[in-house]
Amino acid sequence: MAFELKKGLFAIDEMRNVSIKIGKVIDEAEEWDEPMGPTPKPGILELRKWDHKLLDRFEPFYAPMSDYCNLCTMGPCDLSMNKRGACGIDLKTAKARLVTIACCIGASAHTAHARHLLDHLIEEYGEDTPIDLGPDVNVEAPNIRTVIGIRPRTLGDLREALDWAEKEIVKVLHSVHIGNEESYIDYESKALHVSMADHIGMEVADIAQIVAFNLPKAEPDTPLVDTGFGIIDKNKPVIVVVGHNVMYSRPIMEYLEEQGRIDDFEIAGLCCTAHDMTRVNAKTKIFGPLSYELRVIRSGLPDVMVSDEQCIRADLLEACKAVGIPLIATSDAAVRGLPDVSDWPVDKIVDALVSGKLPGVFLPDPEKVGQVAPLVAEAMFKKHGGDRKYRFFATEEDMWNEINKCTQCMNCVFTCPHNLRIDQGMAHAQKTKDLSKLADLQERCISCGKCEQACPKNIKIINVIMSAGFDQLYNRTGKTRVGRGPVQDTEIRNVGQPIVMGQIPGVIAAVGCPNYPDYASDLKVILEEFLRRKYIVVTSGCHAMEIGMTKDEDGQTLYEKYSGSFDAGGLVNVGSCVSNSHISGAAIKIASIFAMRPLRGNYAEIADYVFNRVGAVGFSWGPYSHKAASIATGFNRLGVPVVVGPHGTKYRRAYIGRYYKPEEWWVYDIKTKSKVNIEPAPDSLLVAVETKEEAIVQLARLAIRPNDTSLGRQIKLTHYLELSQKYLGALPDDWYLYVRSEADLPLKMKDELLHILESEYGWKIDWSKKKILEGPIRGFDAGFNPTLVEEVYEKYAGEKPPQ
Numbered sequence: 001m002a003f004e005l006k007k008g009l010f011a012i013d014e015m016r017n018v019s020i021k022i023g024k025v026i027d028e029a030e031e032w033d034e035p036m037g038p039t040p041k042p043g044i045l046e047l048r049k050w051d052h053k054l055l056d057r058f059e060p061f062y063a064p065m066s067d068y069c070n071l072c073t074m075g076p077c078d079l080s081m082n083k084r085g086a087c088g089i090d091l092k093t094a095k096a097r098l099v100t101i102a103c104c105i106g107a108s109a110h111t112a113h114a115r116h117l118l119d120h121l122i123e124e125y126g127e128d129t130p131i132d133l134g135p136d137v138n139v140e141a142p143n144i145r146t147v148i149g150i151r152p153r154t155l156g157d158l159r160e161a162l163d164w165a166e167k168e169i170v171k172v173l174h175s176v177h178i179g180n181e182e183s184y185i186d187y188e189s190k191a192l193h194v195s196m197a198d199h200i201g202m203e204v205a206d207i208a209q210i211v212a213f214n215l216p217k218a219e220p221d222t223p224l225v226d227t228g229f230g231i232i233d234k235n236k237p238v239i240v241v242v243g244h245n246v247m248y249s250r251p252i253m254e255y256l257e258e259q260g261r262i263d264d265f266e267i268a269g270l271c272c273t274a275h276d277m278t279r280v281n282a283k284t285k286i287f288g289p290l291s292y293e294l295r296v297i298r299s300g301l302p303d304v305m306v307s308d309e310q311c312i313r314a315d316l317l318e319a320c321k322a323v324g325i326p327l328i329a330t331s332d333a334a335v336r337g338l339p340d341v342s343d344w345p346v347d348k349i350v351d352a353l354v355s356g357k358l359p360g361v362f363l364p365d366p367e368k369v370g371q372v373a374p375l376v377a378e379a380m381f382k383k384h385g386g387d388r389k390y391r392f393f394a395t396e397e398d399m400w401n402e403i404n405k406c407t408q409c410m411n412c413v414f415t416c417p418h419n420l421r422i423d424q425g426m427a428h429a430q431k432t433k434d435l436s437k438l439a440d441l442q443e444r445c446i447s448c449g450k451c452e453q454a455c456p457k458n459i460k461i462i463n464v465i466m467s468a469g470f471d472q473l474y475n476r477t478g479k480t481r482v483g484r485g486p487v488q489d490t491e492i493r494n495v496g497q498p499i500v501m502g503q504i505p506g507v508i509a510a511v512g513c514p515n516y517p518d519y520a521s522d523l524k525v526i527l528e529e530f531l532r533r534k535y536i537v538v539t540s541g542c543h544a545m546e547i548g549m550t551k552d553e554d555g556q557t558l559y560e561k562y563s564g565s566f567d568a569g570g571l572v573n574v575g576s577c578v579s580n581s582h583i584s585g586a587a588i589k590i591a592s593i594f595a596m597r598p599l600r601g602n603y604a605e606i607a608d609y610v611f612n613r614v615g616a617v618g619f620s621w622g623p624y625s626h627k628a629a630s631i632a633t634g635f636n637r638l639g640v641p642v643v644v645g646p647h648g649t650k651y652r653r654a655y656i657g658r659y660y661k662p663e664e665w666w667v668y669d670i671k672t673k674s675k676v677n678i679e680p681a682p683d684s685l686l687v688a689v690e691t692k693e694e695a696i697v698q699l700a701r702l703a704i705r706p707n708d709t710s711l712g713r714q715i716k717l718t719h720y721l722e723l724s725q726k727y728l729g730a731l732p733d734d735w736y737l738y739v740r741s742e743a744d745l746p747l748k749m750k751d752e753l754l755h756i757l758e759s760e761y762g763w764k765i766d767w768s769k770k771k772i773l774e775g776p777i778r779g780f781d782a783g784f785n786p787t788l789v790e791e792v793y794e795k796y797a798g799e800k801p802p803q
């Protein structure tokens, strides 16, 4: 006989021969009394209505690189001039499908990473390992609470969230098969959906590693670690790890700590794995972002390279082979054609790599990687006796031989993503022996190698540029604040009100890859402008390490000048790519902790709250990866606008509002129980800018929200107008749209602006009181309570929304 007892307390007397299977034990303390909202574990359709609210206002704008589609064997299909492909699809829908595919790739990268980590950590630490993110974090998984509707207490609980994310990614991937959607808007809705799942994957991954590896738990004053090309002590064996999964590099640190030998080695990371290594052990260092990969390898500094997964060059093995650096590939996502040596004894693997019998191995066993990498590094170091090549050419003559081969054909310039004038630098050096023009390219080159592929003379252009600019490169050292993970509940309590009211003018989230349009140091210039103006700046990934190696004239980086607190004028490094979930999480926590909005399964209400009230703006100055696409699109669904650098246009779509169509800018006001026309704030959800000047002005503009108080709007407009005058030399042409009353006007410019409103825009002004009588889209109302969501209106107004 079988009984199924689902819930409650049971006493069974005199049991014999009974086997009892206990599922999940939930004690009273674990109950979460927040009522379940309308959309726990939403499928593709549950949030479609919210997506349509966004997409109605921010019409997707496509900038196709090509009018052709090659996705299936019926192609190529010419989709130009309103033609349709053999499957019936039109150009817009085909482009929306590509965006959806990019977001699926990004979301699956983080989610697979999360699955790998979680399964491994549950096996190692047990599924009952509690989720403890420190004493100041009680709302510990805001994305999971809001989307999934659970409050995870243990590592095991995270499985439920991850199962959901994996299921949704597969469902959205299904929809991109030919013969599915015929509406570009519905593909966009799916892109938004899968990107929301991406934030779940990221949150699972980072919470799991924080808990299991004891990474910093929301501490604002984490240590500062050495960052940049010149940080390496060349008198020690050098282990360099590249990628995104710290599971493989952590055993290296542990092994060396156990041996008491960690100080005898240099352990440095490239790309996000560097952040996570420093979160595990602040003795490790950050070599630099993704764009440093080839230059680090070609310098010959590493004694061994360890690769894990994502954003690693697909010619890593070739690059390592060319300079004789042994490679250990660890992740099944990037096996690199190498033999699997998991079953080999450690000595045999070390011997094969050091002797050069094998240029690289695939070793997916983290514990073995922990032993093999230091042994290989030490043996390689002994081989060259510390006399390592690190100047890109063995001799100066070798460098000049390369420079003198150049015929100024410009093939390199045309293929370079930044059209860097390599030809001019080479010609100048040939004529004058002056390397300065080539050296100037060093900071702007992203070491992609496209120029070398195009060069008919096979010149090692990257080596020439890096060698010419070696002093700048080598002196580019600095400090990065170790990624802190989540934002504290107490910090949210302190800043929630000033952010929502507008007195803190905005939160700028600088996230993304290093495909910058010009000098890498521009990123620091942009972010410092906002730090000085008391915005909160949050960062992660390659952007976070880029600003760690850009110093002021006084030799300090931003991390040394600004506090790590989530507060006005604070600079918060949350950590690696997967830590981006703490940025979306912070926006969600404002709705929960400050405004007491229920999170549980309540995504549309929370996103609506963030969209109308939280002046957060995402910023990706050098977007590159598919993950950047899904991270940004996930922010978009949460109501956070994103500004991308010029390369962001290559994602092929933007979400742009039509400020000139007043009928598209409205909200329901719960207070007055009416439908109210509003200013276009924010006026875009995803927009690309060309220059750093444009970026600065656009970021200030997109931080404006309908809910700003008069003081808040006045502060935000002051920054917007000042920045526009400072960087673009004029007032912006849309500033008047954001004025609701004279109290919104920047104090210093009030008279001047009132005159402009009267003379240029025909507004009526009572000059005796300096009061606006007529003109604004709407007046300011202190009790204004905006929402775009009918169900939210009904919940708080107690009646159906007005038509």
Ligand code: SF4
Binding pocket: 069, 070, 071, 072, 073, 074, 075, 076, 077, 084, 085, 086, 087, 088, 089, 094, 178
């Ligand atoms: S997916 Fe459609 S448009 Fe694209 S190649 Fe195939 S048939 Fe042509």
Ligand code: SF4
Binding pocket: 415, 416, 417, 418, 419, 420, 422, 444, 445, 446, 447, 448, 449, 450, 451, 452, 461, 462
């Ligand atoms: S390696 Fe540098 S110079 Fe060459 S194409 Fe790439 S960015 Fe341009």
Ligand code: SF4
Binding pocket: 405, 406, 407, 408, 409, 410, 411, 412, 413, 422, 423, 426, 454, 455, 456, 457, 458, 459, 461
């Ligand atoms: S492609 Fe080669 S030869 Fe031509 S300009 Fe560039 S570096 Fe010189």
